[in-house]
Amino acid sequence: MADPERKDVPTRNKERTRALILAAATEEFADKGFAGARIEQIAARSGSNKRMLYYYFNNKEDLFLAVMEDTYKTIRDAESELRLLDLPPIEAIRRLITFTWDYYIKHPEFLKLLNTENLYHAAHIKQSKNIGFYNSKLIGTLHEILIHGQREKLFRGGVDPLQLYISIAALSYFYLSNNDTLSTVFMRDLNNPKAKVERLQHMIDLVLGYLMLSS
Incomplete structure (x- = not known):
């Protein structure tokens, strides 16, 4: 050989x-x-x-860790290409929500891998020296967007960028990963194109409604 x-x-x-x-x-x-x-x-x-x-x-565990690192790096690299800091604050938040939603739809493997790693209480990615770096860049970007919005008197103060991102991700993640059960128990097709458009708009309205100062 x-x-x-x-x-x-x-x-x-x-x-x-x-x-x-x-x-x-x-x-x-x-x-x-x-x-x-x-x-x-x-x-x-x-x-x-x-x-x-x-x-x-080397082994199956190292391979799975490499997959997880690559998975996180891929989504963070794609987010970097959005150039969010070049956009007005409101548009930057809207773009991030839309990107997250679309990415999860186009990459169902991302959600599945997260579900798998959570079953192991993040045992594999705790060994990573890179994942924290990939994710900290995004939170730093979001922090700058929030500061920009506050300076322009558009956004309220005191918003934790990490908590905000977790909420943005969760709004997409829960809906998509639980779509079959939600559609069944509420007897409503939540996976058709119209429902997805409505969901995206709802998420944007919800997050911006929380962030924006009352006029």
């Missing part, structure tokens, strides 16, 4: 192999959870083999 660490293998090929394994692992862990995911299936999905997988990620 060829040595996966061969010196003559171009770096870009090694990076591509690692990325393929990571993408396959993301799908497997999202579909089956940490306990149900199988290394053999991840290797097969990536077009690789178990030896290569262990070469890059």
